[in-house]
Amino acid sequence: MHCPTLTKLPSPPPGRTGWPWTEASAPLPDFMPDGEPWPRISIVTPSYNQAQFIEETIRSVLLQGYLNLEYIIIDGGSTDVTVEIIRKYEPWLSYWISEEDSGQSHAIKKGLERATGKIVTWLNSDDRLRPNTLSRVARVFKASPRVVFTCGDINLIDINGRVINRLYTKHPNRFLTVNYGQHGVPQPGAFWRRWAYEQVGGVDTSLKFCMDRDLFIRLWEIGPTKRIIGPPLADFRVHEQSKTATMKAIRAKEQALILERYSNPRWQSRQILLSVLWWIWEKLNLVRVLLSKLLKREI
Numbered sequence: 001m002h003c004p005t006l007t008k009l010p011s012p013p014p015g016r017t018g019w020p021w022t023e024a025s026a027p028l029p030d031f032m033p034d035g036e037p038w039p040r041i042s043i044v045t046p047s048y049n050q051a052q053f054i055e056e057t058i059r060s061v062l063l064q065g066y067l068n069l070e071y072i073i074i075d076g077g078s079t080d081v082t083v084e085i086i087r088k089y090e091p092w093l094s095y096w097i098s099e100e101d102s103g104q105s106h107a108i109k110k111g112l113e114r115a116t117g118k119i120v121t122w123l124n125s126d127d128r129l130r131p132n133t134l135s136r137v138a139r140v141f142k143a144s145p146r147v148v149f150t151c152g153d154i155n156l157i158d159i160n161g162r163v164i165n166r167l168y169t170k171h172p173n174r175f176l177t178v179n180y181g182q183h184g185v186p187q188p189g190a191f192w193r194r195w196a197y198e199q200v201g202g203v204d205t206s207l208k209f210c211m212d213r214d215l216f217i218r219l220w221e222i223g224p225t226k227r228i229i230g231p232p233l234a235d236f237r238v239h240e241q242s243k244t245a246t247m248k249a250i251r252a253k254e255q256a257l258i259l260e261r262y263s264n265p266r267w268q269s270r271q272i273l274l275s276v277l278w279w280i281w282e283k284l285n286l287v288r289v290l291l292s293k294l295l296k297r298e299i
Contacts, residue, residue, distance in 0.1 A: 001094060003066045009059065010088050020056060025065035025131040032142060039118040039141065040068040041134050042094075042194070044111030046104045047086075048076035050125035053237065055085045056161065060128035060235075062092050066135060070094045070117050074107040082125075105205040112194075112202060121191045126237045129188075130155075133233045137191045140228050148196040148223030149216070152233040154189040159239045167236075170285045171227045174220040177213070178262035180274040181255050184285070187212040188234035192219050209247050210254035217262055230298045 005024065012021035032038055043061055047054055061071050073086055075098035083098045090096065095114055101107050108122045119141055123129060140150050151172065156164040170184035177183040190212070200218035203211050219225075259268075267274060292299045 001069050001071070001092065003062055003064050003069050004092050006063060009062060009092075012059075013055075019131055020059035020063045020128065023131070024063040025133075025135070027065050028067055028135055030067065032138070034142075036142070038066065038068045038135075039138055040070055040116060041066065041138065041191075042070040042072065042112075042115035042117030042120045044108055044115065044120075044122040045071075045073045045125050046076070046107035046111065046122060047073055047078065047082055047125040048104075048107075049078045049080045049082060051078070051080040051082045051085060053126040054082055055088075057123060057125050057128050058086070058089050060130075061123065062089065064129065064132070064134040066138075068117075069134065070115060072096065072111045072114055074101070074111040075099075076101045076103070076107055102205065103208060105203050105207055105211045108211070109203045109205050112197065115194060118194055119191050120194045120197060123188060123234070126239065127188045128157075128161075128235045128237075130232050130234055136228060136230060136233070140226060141191075141193070144224070144226055146224050147226045149190065149192045149219045149225040150228050151185045151191075151225070152189040152228035152230065154186050155232045155235045157235045157237050159237065161235070161237075163235070164238065166232060168285060168289045169227060170281065172216065172220050172225040173281055174217060176274065176278055176281060177220075178217055178259070179264060179267040180271075180278050181259050182278055183213055183216065184282075185216060186234075186236060188236050189228075189232065190216065193223075196222055207254055207257075209251045210258055213255075214258055214261075217258070 045057060071093050073093060073096040075082060077098055077100040086096055112120060151169050153169050154167050158164055167186055169189055172185055196219055204214050207214055288299055
């Protein structure tokens with residue numbers, strides 16, 4: 001599907017302006033620079049009672065100006081007006097359903113099982129993509145055919161969509177993630193190849209909070225990764241009802257489970273050394289951030 005233009009979408013609610021209400025991504029040429037068609041990108045949005053935010057999420061995907069989008073929404077049987085909002089955008093959705101499910105991980109897996117794109121991800125119903133994200137992602141995968149996973153910076157935004165600060169994504173480091181439990185790769189800025197997703201077995205639906213980290217660890221094991229240089233790819237919304245705010249105990253339990261699954265027991269007695277290695281990894285990222293600001297360009 002070609003993304004619709006701004007004028008074809010429903011009018012935004014009163015008082016909503018800017019991205020993605022009254023602004024759209026820049027138009028793209030019909031083909032990539034080498035004459036090849038743009039690769040299909042599949043995005044799944046899991047949803048449940050997020051009527052306050054989901055329209056903004058949907059518009060941030062549809063207004064990418066991308067020429068080969070597959071957009072799937074899996075709603076868990078919302079009881080607010082979420083379904084009414086989804087129906088407004090139904091002509092531009094590849095598939096959507098609203099039915100009871102077993103939670104976010106289940107919804108994501110259901111959606112990704114339907115995905116046919118070469119590049120896939122999910123975008124939660126309270127987050128949003130930044131302008132021109134999909135074309136940037138497609139170009140990186142095209143230029144790096146061996147890469148199976150990419151990630152980029154994101155913004156933290158508040159309940160009203162105002163930017164709180166920028167999160168500078170670290171380059172994936174599987175060793176430190178599986179042995180020290182830290183990874184610094186926020187999910188909204190991550191994309192991966194569908195064949196790799198299928199090869200590693202997809203999302204673990206038994207996890208409620210750390211399913212992204214668990215999936216990333218398995219993806220990082222089978223092929224190269226790449227950090228996307230440039231402005232943030234997505235916005236992660238911080239609010240009182242978000243999982244980050246309400247599921248701290250589950251998060252801690254699942255982080256411990258992931259360490260148990262993937263870590264090397266010999267390294268678990270070397271936590272001081274691991275903390276030093278993580279400190280160095282963080283400082284290397286900080287150097288990038290400082291150089292970027294000093295040189296006034298993305299690096």
